[in-house]
Amino acid sequence: MSSHREAPAISQDPVADNTDTYAFVSPDDPGTVTIISNYLPLEAPFGGPNFFEFGDDVLYEIHIDNNGDGKPDITYEFRFATEVRDPGTFLYNTGPIASISSANWNRRQFYSVTRVTGAKRELLASHLACPPCNIGPASTPKYADLAAEAVHSIGAGHTVFAGQRLDGFYVDLGSIFDLGDLRPFQKLHIASMADAHGVNATHEFGVHSIALKVPKPALTANGSTPTNPSLAGSVIGVWTAASRRRSVIREAGTGLNQETGPWVQISRLGNPLFNEVIVPIGEKDRWNALPAAQDGQYLKYVQHPELAGLLPVLYPGVFPNLAALSAARADLVAVLLTGIPSGIVPGFQNYTGTVYADQLRLNMAIPPAKSPKPLGLIGGDAAGFPNGRRVFDDVVTVELRAIAGATYPLVDKTYKPDGAAALITDGLGPNDTRYLSHFPYLGTPQGGYQTTPLAAA
């Protein structure tokens, strides 16, 4: 998946598992940028009695690089604290939760937001309420209204939300991890079967989202609002991360831990699928622990992605030109590690320089699209992925096509992509009902009572 359970170690630690990162100019508030960082992959909505929540012992961070050195110039830190009203009951709620201050809600979570720039630490807000999880009509009636109470305006024009959302990422996991047997093309696969429609594995699953809306001047190096897409200062690099304390002592016989020492990064995410598909399994845990600025050591995996070699094997005779392409994939390096320089795509750039770093690169001077296209830049919509990433962007199809060679002519006009490179997909697209047109943009999570286990669409 994008980055759900993408590495062996973090797959054992869901509250710190960074599943998706989004960064886009807010369509209904274009003077701002919205950044969303998701955790807790594949939340089954009925997963009580201890419903999902952020880790009180995890440091969540949103990083912004605004000078192209691959290092964070601005970091937003999020720390959570759980409060239990009545430890004498096993219940998450003792009656309907009609508001986020309801006395019926037993196990609540609050958080603080701190903005860090260099040595300066600014506490923007504290004791902000998360919403409860969506349990069902008896416990969480009018859930959308309830969750809306947890959208907070905080200092310096920032707006924030942290809590459960419907996972906006869509992907046919069942087919992709069954030896890449993409249902719309499985007649051409080595395990040939009749073609079929894609199945969205995340259909009813939730995630926990940290969504932050920031005025553009608070993100640029010079405090201005970018208006010229051709300027380097219009582009920011965004990635997110989770860290735990360096030492944990388990206090025997108490059920308590003593956590001590500095924070140590254990998960990070810029571009969807980078660690999942590009980085080999033996290096994924280490990749999660490294700063983005050290991604140069993974350059070879971007230049020669394993999946590009597998496609011609899995689909015999379908990708002959890709099979013959042995040159380093400069197109993928640009998309994933440096941004796309000027002169490659007319009127567009999101280049941050020569430092290789997995970041979502957002040119903030490009306004939101009036008619957004889920295929983003390769679909002719410069406001979408890989110019940042919107919640509905079809990143699976975009990256499948890019790896299949569809974007290689951007750097070598003599290369002719295989016909399938422009068609390959897992057979899914965005479902508008999964999203909101306003902050926090990811849709209302499915209720536990309303969920049919393992029903996919």
Added chain:
Amino acid sequence: MTALTRRGFVTKSAGTAAGLTAIGALGAKRADAERANTELADADSDAPAGSEPVVAYIRDPSRGEISVMTGEREVTVRDPKLAARIARAAR
């Protein structure tokens, strides 16, 4: 490192000696060790220890380096005799 004293560190280290080897996957950095050598002087002062727990970690006793953590801080102290003493206590 004003919250730590050498005496307090040794006392707490003895109590947590069994725990030291339980954190066996963690590493120490040479830069931290160099920085810590200057802070060791502070640790040797008679200032009282704080009430926060202190964790000491010796990744490789033969190197003589001890990572000391409290709160969100970590310093690495180079003290081969102390490292060897703690390692012996854990056996």
